[in-house]
Amino acid sequence: MTPVLSVRALNKSFVMHAQGDLSLPVLRDVSLDVAPGECLALVGPSGAGKSTLLRSLYGNYRPQTGSIRVQHRADWIELVDAEPRVTLDVRRHTIGFVSQFLRVIPRVATVDVVAEPMLRLGATLEDARRRAEFLLSVLGIPERLWSLPPATFSGGEQQRVNIARSLIAEYPILLLDEPTASLDVANRDGVIELIRARRDAGAAIVGIFHDVTVREALATRLHTVEPAGAPA
């Protein structure tokens, strides 16, 4: 199948100016392709750069060289050095990201935190709220919490709110950074089901899953990320 996400020769170092311009190479010549219906699991030792790669794919980190191309609506878009509004449009329509932590917006009700990405795509408030409530219930967030801001929720609850928010817009490409990290088994299985359904519906997924059960349930392919080591 034709890929919708294509990475070529990606290089990323972090230069720490406060440490005498110390350069830490993290990604060296990373290339990969992901097609619809695939779930690529990034594997490799801690510190190898899996999260850095995932964040680069979302346009959050800025690689120095190489290419990240995504199928965005009818076009292919280059994300490395893309203009902010281009990256934002890709995030609005094409790429969803589930991080381990919810960046809480003060005073906004959980149901509206979840509904927001769908509203931005032009859905009515009613439709977006209904879909948000469905996802929250599948993910086991009790109804009495839906009208509260998630700031005071437990880590596991916040993570599930985050997952609901990232899945509501049905992005063609999903990036998952440890989506089940702080969940118990019952909730973990709910998350697996939702993500598997997105994959089987044709989403292209790249994820980091330390939990072997989750990885085996979701991954269709593994991609090993090698530590970049010392600068050449």
Next chain:
Amino acid sequence: MTGALLSARGVTKRFGGRTACNGVSFDLWPGEVLGIVGESGSGKSTLLNCLAGRLVPDAGSVLYETRSVGSVDVHNLTEARRRLLARTEWGFVNQDAREGLRMGVSAGANIGERLMAIGARNYGEIRGTASDWLQRVEIDLGRIDDPPTVYSGGMRQRLQIARNLVSSPRLVFMDEPTGGLDVSVQARLLDLLRGLVDRFHLSAVLVTHDLGVARLLTHRLMVMQGGQVVEEGLTDQVLDDPQHAYTQMLVASILPV
């Protein structure tokens, strides 16, 4: 024309021998919120005032795409035209609400005055719209006839925002809109601003030294140091993967909560 709403090219402003703002260029697109961050004295407020036509730059130009007559050079307009533009298409939220409000007249009149300046004449409608806006910025309607002198700092700032947004501007300039407010008052104001910007698809240029404010409200950031833009990009890129030594220092200086 590129389709940008506001285009700055080489904007430079000197005060005596000191260059407050040096060769700044950027395009602001419709619906974008651009943050300008940097420490006190980095030139960010000078730049904002040049963009908004309140200071005349020594070099460079600021182009604005108007609703009706196409692109205009902000600093080539007559004073009357520039004021009309500021009244009908722009808003300017000052850090000190006293500078952006008329302190001697009621809250309702502060909002209504803006409507009258763009042609509203029906008293009932003006008062109705003023009431709507007071509610939108979470001010109790029972306070509509009070002057802002008897308002708290947070309420004044919210009133200033209502006064600015009632005329449906396309572009809003904000200079440290949450500066000098208590943290809890700040959070409420930020949240309100965020909702209003989203709901009315406003474009905005926001000056702040608070990176948390920038994270919550802006799409893009420009980092200024000594009058120069040293780094720019998507807000989360700049804050999560800062490239320039000065930005790295700023981000590393955020106190954890």
